[in-house]
Amino acid sequence: MKLTDISAPDYFHKVVDCQWACPAHTPVPEYIRLIAQGRYTDAYMINWRSNVFPGILGRTCDRPCEPACRRGRVEEAPVAICRLKRVAADFKDDIRDRLPRPTAHTNGKRVALVGAGPASLTVARDLAPLGYDCTVFDGNPKAGGMIRSQIPKFRLPDSVIDEECGYILDLGVTFHSGKRIDSLKALLSEGYDAVFIGSGAPRARDLDIPGRKEAAGSVHIGLDWLASVSFGHVTSTGRRVVVIGGGNTAMDCGRSARRLGGEEVSVVVREGFDEMPAASWEKEALLNEGITISAGLAPKAFINEGGRLTGLLVEPVTTVTENGRSTFVPTGEPPRQIDCDEVVIAIGQQNAFPWIERDIGIDFDKWDMPVVAETTFASTHPKVFFGGDAARGPKNIISAVAHGHDAALSIHRLLSGEDIGERLLPHVQIESEKLGIHEWAYDSEVTLDHRFPVPSRDNKTALKDIRTEVELGYDPALALAEADRCLNCDVETVFSGPSCIECDSCVDICPMDCITFTENGEEQELRLRLRVPALNPLQDLYVADGLKTGRVMVKDEDLCLHCGLCAERCPTGAWSMQKYFIDMTHAGDTCPTRSR
Amino acid sequence: MSYLAKPKFHHPALPENTLGYTRRDYEGAISTLCAGCGHDSITAAIVEACFELSIAPHRVAKISGIGCSSKTPTYFLGNSHGFNSVHGRMPSVLTGASLANRDLIYLGVSGDGDSASIGLGQFAHALRRGVNMVYIVENNGVYGLTKGQFSATADDGSKSKQGVVNIDKPIDLTALALQLGASYVARSFSGDKAQLVSLIKGAIEHEGAALVDVISPCVAFNNHVGSTKSYDYVREHNIAVNRLDVIVGRTPITVDYEPGKLELVQQHDGSWLRLRKLNAEYSVHDRRAAIDFLLEHEAKSEIVTGLLYVASDKDELHADLNTTDTPLNALSQKELCPGMARLEEINASLG
Numbered sequence: 001m002k003l004t005d006i007s008a009p010d011y012f013h014k015v016v017d018c019q020w021a022c023p024a025h026t027p028v029p030e031y032i033r034l035i036a037q038g039r040y041t042d043a044y045m046i047n048w049r050s051n052v053f054p055g056i057l058g059r060t061c062d063r064p065c066e067p068a069c070r071r072g073r074v075e076e077a078p079v080a081i082c083r084l085k086r087v088a089a090d091f092k093d094d095i096r097d098r099l100p101r102p103t104a105h106t107n108g109k110r111v112a113l114v115g116a117g118p119a120s121l122t123v124a125r126d127l128a129p130l131g132y133d134c135t136v137f138d139g140n141p142k143a144g145g146m147i148r149s150q151i152p153k154f155r156l157p158d159s160v161i162d163e164e165c166g167y168i169l170d171l172g173v174t175f176h177s178g179k180r181i182d183s184l185k186a187l188l189s190e191g192y193d194a195v196f197i198g199s200g201a202p203r204a205r206d207l208d209i210p211g212r213k214e215a216a217g218s219v220h221i222g223l224d225w226l227a228s229v230s231f232g233h234v235t236s237t238g239r240r241v242v243v244i245g246g247g248n249t250a251m252d253c254g255r256s257a258r259r260l261g262g263e264e265v266s267v268v269v270r271e272g273f274d275e276m277p278a279a280s281w282e283k284e285a286l287l288n289e290g291i292t293i294s295a296g297l298a299p300k301a302f303i304n305e306g307g308r309l310t311g312l313l314v315e316p317v318t319t320v321t322e323n324g325r326s327t328f329v330p331t332g333e334p335p336r337q338i339d340c341d342e343v344v345i346a347i348g349q350q351n352a353f354p355w356i357e358r359d360i361g362i363d364f365d366k367w368d369m370p371v372v373a374e375t376t377f378a379s380t381h382p383k384v385f386f387g388g389d390a391a392r393g394p395k396n397i398i399s400a401v402a403h404g405h406d407a408a409l410s411i412h413r414l415l416s417g418e419d420i421g422e423r424l425l426p427h428v429q430i431e432s433e434k435l436g437i438h439e440w441a442y443d444s445e446v447t448l449d450h451r452f453p454v455p456s457r458d459n460k461t462a463l464k465d466i467r468t469e470v471e472l473g474y475d476p477a478l479a480l481a482e483a484d485r486c487l488n489c490d491v492e493t494v495f496s497g498p499s500c501i502e503c504d505s506c507v508d509i510c511p512m513d514c515i516t517f518t519e520n521g522e523e524q525e526l527r528l529r530l531r532v533p534a535l536n537p538l539q540d541l542y543v544a545d546g547l548k549t550g551r552v553m554v555k556d557e558d559l560c561l562h563c564g565l566c567a568e569r570c571p572t573g574a575w576s577m578q579k580y581f582i583d584m585t586h587a588g589d590t591c592p593t594r595s596r
Numbered sequence: 597m598s599y600l601a602k603p604k605f606h607h608p609a610l611p612e613n614t615l616g617y618t619r620r621d622y623e624g625a626i627s628t629l630c631a632g633c634g635h636d637s638i639t640a641a642i643v644e645a646c647f648e649l650s651i652a653p654h655r656v657a658k659i660s661g662i663g664c665s666s667k668t669p670t671y672f673l674g675n676s677h678g679f680n681s682v683h684g685r686m687p688s689v690l691t692g693a694s695l696a697n698r699d700l701i702y703l704g705v706s707g708d709g710d711s712a713s714i715g716l717g718q719f720a721h722a723l724r725r726g727v728n729m730v731y732i733v734e735n736n737g738v739y740g741l742t743k744g745q746f747s748a749t750a751d752d753g754s755k756s757k758q759g760v761v762n763i764d765k766p767i768d769l770t771a772l773a774l775q776l777g778a779s780y781v782a783r784s785f786s787g788d789k790a791q792l793v794s795l796i797k798g799a800i801e802h803e804g805a806a807l808v809d810v811i812s813p814c815v816a817f818n819n820h821v822g823s824t825k826s827y828d829y830v831r832e833h834n835i836a837v838n839r840l841d842v843i844v845g846r847t848p849i850t851v852d853y854e855p856g857k858l859e860l861v862q863q864h865d866g867s868w869l870r871l872r873k874l875n876a877e878y879s880v881h882d883r884r885a886a887i888d889f890l891l892e893h894e895a896k897s898e899i900v901t902g903l904l905y906v907a908s909d910k911d912e913l914h915a916d917l918n919t920t921d922t923p924l925n926a927l928s929q930k931e932l933c934p935g936m937a938r939l940e941e942i943n944a945s946l947g
Contacts (some may be wrong), residue, residue, distance in 0.1 A: 074605045438599040446603035501827045502787060503632045503815065508640035511603045511620075513610065532607045549831065563603055571632025571815045 001523040003552075004542045006494065009428045012580040014540060015557050016490045018081055021068035023402035025426075025584045026050040028065055028081055029490040033442065035087055036483035038476070043088035045098055050584070051401050052122050052168070053147070055160040058086025059471070060151055062279065062396040070487050073559055074512075077451035079485045083471075087479040089160070095167075100129035102172030107131035109415045112192040114181050117145020118397045119198030119388030121168045122404025123411070126587040128171040130412060135192075136173060139180030140231075143169060146200055146389075147397060149227040150249065152256050153467040184356045184384070194383050194411045197370075198400065201389035203352040207244060207345045211302030211309075215343070218309035219302065222253045222346030229256050229466070238341025240264045242312050244299055245346035246276035251283065253344040254291045259466040266292040266338065268299060268312065270328045271319050285470070289459055298328055300335055302343065311337040349394050369393065376420045377407035385410060405586050412587035424590075427583040432576055433491055434567070440577060442491050443484065444564040446511075452482045488562045492580045495553055497546020500574035506566035507531070512559040515566060520545075520552045530556055602626050613650040622647050624674035628667070634786035634812030635664055635734045639671045641789055642703070642732075645796040646673060651701065657693055658703045661686040661715060664741055665707030665734035665812075673703075684715025687722030687731075691913070694727055697923040698914050701800060702729035709739050712748035712767045719769070723778040723805045726911045730799040731778075731807045733769055734786075736814040737825040744817025751897075755822030770904055771890045773807040774883050779907035780806035781886070782840075783900060785830050786813065794840040795903060803865045804912045811899065824897070835893055837878040837902040838871045864910040871903060880906050 004011060014020050018028040027046055034043035047054035061082045069078030109132050113120035116138035124134040142148055143165040147156070169175050181187055187195060204223035206212075212219065218238070222245065228234040241262040243254045246269035258265045267286070269276050273295040276283065287293065297314040304310065315335040317328040351369055356362060363371040363380040370379050372386045379386055385407040388400030410420040433441040455472045456462070462470045474482060507515050516530040520543065527534040527541065534541060539558035547553065567575040583589075602623075610618045622643040627636050646656065653675035660666035662683035669678050677700070681689040690704045704722075711719045711733050722731070737750040746754070746762045749769065754762045773781045780802040784792040792810060799806035811830050813819045819826040824833075838859075861869040861880060871880065879885060886905045893900050920927070 074608070445600055446605065448604055501632065501815075501819070502831075503634065503813070503827060504637045504640065504787065504789060505632045507789075508636055509602065511605055513607045513619075532609050532611075535609065548828065559607055561603055561605060563600065565600060565602060568600065569631045569636075571630065 001520065001526055001541070001543055003545055004540070006492075006542070009426055009582060011540070012430070012490075012492050013582050015492060015560075016580065016582075017068040017070055018065035018079075019490070019582070021064045022051075023064065023399045024051045024405065025402075025582065026065075027490065027581060027583070029486055029488050030581065031088060032079070032081070032084055032483045032486040033488065035084055036443065036480055036486075040088050040091040041093045041095060041098070044092040044095060047085055047088060048095070048167075049586075051398060052125055052404075053118060053164045053397065053401065054085050055089035055164050056147055056156060057397060058082060058084075058089050059156050059160070060147070061085070061398055064398070070489050070559075070561075071485055074561065075450065080451055080454065080474075080482050083454050083474060084479060084483060087474050087476075090473050091476065091479075099167055100171060102170070103129060103131045105131060106133045109133065109193045110135070110191070111411060112137065112187055112190070112195045114184075114187070114195065114197045115145055115199035115388075115390070116140070116143035116165070116175065116177075117198050117200050117388055117400065118147060119390070119400040119404040119407070120145070120196060121165060122401045123196045123198065123387065123408040124173045125168045125171065126405060126408035127411060128168075128173050130588045132411075132415070134173045135176065136169075137176045137179050137181050139178065141177050143175055143177070145198070149230050150223065150252070152226065152252050153230065154255070154259065154462065154470050155252070157467070157469050182355045184362075185360050188360065188383065192383070193415055194385065196407055196411065197384065197386045197390050198388045198404065199353075199390045201349045201351045201394040203350045204345070205348045205350065207299060207347060209299055209301050211304050214304040214307070215302040215309040218341065219343045219345065222249050222344050223349055225344055226252060226256065229260070234260070236261045238262070240340040241266075241342045241344065242338055242340040243267045243344045243346060244312075245269065245348070246271050246278055246295075247346065247348065248278050248282050249349075250344075250346035251278050251286045253346045254286050255289055256466060257342075257344065258289050258291055259463055262342075265290075266294055268294050268297050268314055268338065270296070270298045270317055271326070272296055275319055275326075289463060294338070296331075298330075303337060309341065309343065311339045312343060313337050351390060351393060353390075375406060375423065376410040377403055378410055378420060382414075405584065408587040409585065424585045426585050427589070429581040430492070430494070430578045433564075433579050434576060438568060440564055442488050442577075442579070444488065444491070444562070444577070446487065446561050446563050447484045449481060449485055451485065452478050490580050491562050491564070491577050493542075493555065493560060493562070493566060494576050494578045495542070495544045495555070496574050496576075497544050497553065499572045500547055500553070501572055502547060502549060502551075503571060505569040505571065506575055509565045509569045511563065511565065512561055514556045514558075514560045516554045517547070517551050518554060526554060530554060532556070534558060613647055615650050615652060617647065617650075619643060619647045621675075622653065622673055624669070624671045627671045629664060630816045632815035633664070634736060634810075634814070635668050636671070637786040637789060638732065638734055638792065638810050638812055639668050641786075641792040641796055642672045644789070644793045645800060648793070649797055649800060651800070655699075655701055656703055657690075657700045658705060659686050659690045659693065660705040661707075661710035663707040663710045663739075664736075664814075665705060666710055668734065669703075669705050684710050684713070684718055686710065687715065687718035687727070690729055691722055691725070691727050694729065694913070695919065695924075697925060698728070698919070698921075699923050702727070704729050704731045706731070706733050708733060708735045708737060708747040708749040708769075712769060716748070716767070720772070720776055723773050723776045723807065726777070726779065726805050726913050726916065728803055728912050728914065729805060730796065730802075731805065732796070733807070733809045734812045735769065735809055735825070736812050736818055737823070738814050738818040740814045740817055744814070751824040754824040755820070757817050757820055757823075759822075768890060768894065769809045770807065770900075771887055773809075774887050774890075774905055777805075777911065778807045778905075779804035779911050780903075781905040782807070782903045783809045783811070785811045785834060785899075785901055787827050787831065788834070788901070791836065791839060791901065798840050798869050798903065798906075801865075801867045801869075802863055802906070803910065804907065830899055833897055833899050835875075835898045835900050837875045837889075837900060837904070838873050838880070840903050841870050841872050861906060863906065864908060869903070869906070874902070880904065881908060883907075
């Protein structure tokens with residue numbers, strides 16, 4: 001098979017699985033190492049540059065990094081990456097002197113941002129320091145978008161949102177609160193040089209089953225209900241509450257109801273327990289609070305008696321998945337009634353753009369979604385860009401941030417008179433970690449600790465007030481212990497064939513049997529010929545030549561622990577441990593131009 | 597040497613042998629030898645061979661003398677019996693252990709200093725007595741622990757790291773073993789693990805004195821240009837006469853191979869060795885021809901590797917001495933002290 005080109009920025013990036021999986025490509029091992037060293041402020045700033053909302057994401061991120069974590073391949077649970085991010089936010093010093101200063105002079109270019117959620121704020125964060133005059137519009141009184149309206153305060157206190165949104169608004173960004181944009185045409189006519197639309201996916205799905213109309217007063221739409229709870233318009237619920245839906249929003253609704261007077265709260269979901277879309281940790285938190293999940297039940301009707309909602313009729317179903325599509329087939333068991341006083345419907349959300357005129361040059365596809373370009377996030381209108389849920393449908397905060405960075409880069413190039421399709425390669429740095437014969441610049445010892453749980457408030461205190469944060473976060477000692485579980489996947493094993501004497505030391509010492517010296521062959525066949533067959537096709541083989549015997553060195557990247565023993569055992573320095581750092585290109589970055 | 601502990605994690609798909617152990621279960625403490633030492637590769641080969649043969653670790657006794665090589669038993673088979681004995685005295689300690697308990701597998705680990713200099717007499721007598729053992733010599737041609745003086749196996753004309761040329765004649769331990777009557781004689785190279793693992797497996801299966809002489813480059817003092825025991829030199833001058841591919845246990849498997857290329861060799865205990873011949877003329881059954889072959893190629897500066905000789909007749913110490921089948925520690929008072937009646941019987945028989 002072809003020899004590996006380790007100079008390609010993506011090769012080692014893929015080995016840092018957490019960073020590769022993160023939509024914003026946050027340098028995870030780098031900041032975890034800084035946390036282990038007690039350098040919380042530095043760790044925070046690495047995050048702030050990459051994902052803009054470390055304190056918010058450290059509590060609420062969807063964590064695509066954690067299922068990717070290498071630790072999860074050799075042990076049960078991955079490193080608690082998300083909660084370590086919170087540690088950086090919790091223990092940092094005042095960072096204000098490290099933030100960009102508001103520019104004294106604008107460059108005269110005006111950018112309008114619709115919606116004050118994570119996507120728009122990221123665009124503003126990237127563009128304002130470059131001198132752009134950024135104006136953010138939002139219908140709510142405070143910035144944050146769904147971060148503020150949808151995420152319950154017991155998971156994310158307002159103070160954290162205020163702080164991190166504040167860092168951005170303080171960059172000289174104009175924020176028009178309470179101003180919902182109801183015509184894009186009108187906005188464009190105000191002469192903005194570019195418009196970014198980060199208005200989210202604000203329309204929740206309803207459930208049109210018998211009895212819905214009669215029960216209207218006691219049935220709520222999850223998205224709107226959470227916002228009302230968030231802004232203090234709803235402060236109580238009935239004693240028995242049923243939440244319909246199996247996603248993270250449903251979990252938030254259930255836990256919120258539990259705090260507002262719901263003594264018997266149950267979540268009704270059509271899927272099986274394991275197939276529910278909610279994250280496992282969200283389900284766990286919900287169950288810990290005495291809320292039940294009734295899986296495999298399809299709602300059939302709202303039951304009203306005497307003009308009052310008294311129950312929900314449900315039918316047992318099983319999930320049948322065919323070609324990736326799930327259907328729900330009745331099991332034949334009779335429908336039954338779940339008694340309740342209130343129902344919250346949280347069965348998904350959609351995009352809606354009633355405020356975008358269809359004759360202003362913005363194309364919509366057959367699902368009524370705007371046509372948005374892959375990397376540039378440009379619409380078919382030269383001045384209009386989309387990002388976050390508004391661009392690709394409901395996803396998560398970290399994706400919105402990633403979109404924001406890319407869209408900001410496009411806007412910057414557009415308004416600098418450059419081709420928006422031409423992007424700079426990310427900045428990559430790779431350097432040796434060797435200090436002495438047996439000393440490494442990183443802690444390479446692999447600990448055998450299992451994941452440390454995050455300390456939480458007990459239910460009695462936590463359930464009393466909906467604004468009391470449940471999780472307390474790691475303390476520094478626990479944070480250090482958890483940080484030590486990180487395998488430092490960004491410290492790479494780099495091999496130089498011409499220096500190798502083929503003594504087999506690395507092969508013999510490798511705890512995971514990753515290294516094989518053998519004749520080259522076709523990848524499929526070569527994978528089976530290794531010391532332990534490499535059966536995970538998602539993980540690359542590192543193939544290098546230059547050996548005297550004409551063989552090749554093949555390393556299966558899949559289970560390498562980055563312990564450095566190969567390099568320590570190598571008598572000739574053919575193996576070296578080199579720290580790889582990749583910094584994604586943001587608006588305003590300059591480095592030698594090479595097309596991405 | 598390493599300052600880090602080897603992580604306990606292992607590859608989740610690491611194969612298990614019939615005892616349910618993985619290769620990792622046959623490891624010992626982490627090596628304290630120099631990085632790149634050929635001895636570490638031999639350690640790994642022993643680990644692999646014992647794993648593949650599904651040997652229960654408590655059935656093995658590893659016995660060594662003094663030297664870099666003799667330190668290695670610490671680094672493999674951490675759950676086996678071990679005895680780190682006196683310089684050059686491994687063979688007699690091993691002989692004694694074997695006489696006391698014939699049920700264990702004896703792994704004698706020694707080096708060129710331990711076996712070809714101070715222990716040459718012990719080496720000779722253990723082999724000629726036919727002690728049932730695997731005698732591994734980790735042969736690097738220098739005294740590594742004392743900074744690289746020539747040992748007795750250093751080739752005539754070989755250059756030391758300091759540039760001194762060796763003028764003494766080398767001792768060829770394989771030729772010596774053939775002459776002394778060892779019943780299994782092999783030579784290998786620590787840089788060719790596939791060959792080495794099979795030869796060790798064959799030696800473990802062999803009943804009688806089995807010598808495996810392993811050229812094992814000393815990266816610190818004997819891996820330079822001018823050395824005849826460096827990785828490069830041995831690779832360039834290696835003449836393998838055969839490849840011992842597999843040990844097929846007690847039932848021979850018939851495989852279709854080009855005639856003359858494959859030989860199934862039955863050892864006297866019934867086990868079979870499958871040899872892939874690389875030199876069609878070479879026979880593993882002819883002791884005299886083997887000695888000739890070795891000397892002939894030595895003169896051409898070639899290093900002959902592979903299975904050099906395997907005896908077809910049994911020649912083993914316990915059989916020669918007609919010892920009891922039961923290990924001494926399993927004999928009871930009754931058997932050890934059969935009483936007056938038995939004494940009288942014996943006395944009468946002498947009459």
